[in-house]
Amino acid sequence: SQKIEQNSEALNIQEGKTATLTCNYTNYSPAYLQWYRQDPGRGPVFLLLIRENEKEKRKERLKVTFDTTLKQSLFHITASQPADSATYLCAFNDYKLSFGAGTTVTVRA
């Protein structure tokens, strides 16, 4: 069955640095990959969607890449701020949307 892994449970970084999160998938070739942000006690909030024919997508300080050869997506938060502290989830589709377990990012002031 398809599998999606975010290979870091937690990431602690200094304010102003770039956070890089990794999402790997196996046994499937998704046409789309999505990233969400989740704050404690809240539902996930959609951030970005990238298609398989798009290598990179940006939204303000966020950047997502999608490498179908490596079966991997990278999520970057540039010039990170304490307000970026949250759990970030990746997800991809087959007949349904499958989510990774998430990476919790803590940005230190």
Next chain:
Amino acid sequence: EAQVTQNPRYLITVTGKKLTVTCSQNMNHEYMSWYRQDPGLGLRQIYYSMNVEVTDKGDVPEGYKVSRKEKRNFPLILESPSPNQTSLYFCASSSGQGAQGNQPQHFGDGTRLSIL
């Protein structure tokens, strides 16, 4: 304001006492789904619905029921809750081809269920 509303937000109950968690969306979305979130396991889909009267099992459907009689509502029913159903539950909706992954999911704020 576009939103997905779940009720209740918190519930503590006992084994075997039937309960329903309601979910309503005001965006006229076709696709709705229920997830449970457990530490280390991430979001796992319980059931989903492509449209009114069309529902199907997700990854972990055992012990749950759903119905989709109206487009805006998608209640989750636990006929005989057990302690292993203690979890954080999320309802989500998306337009059109949500199941194909090309549409963002809109999530409610969650329902924390404790089954004693």
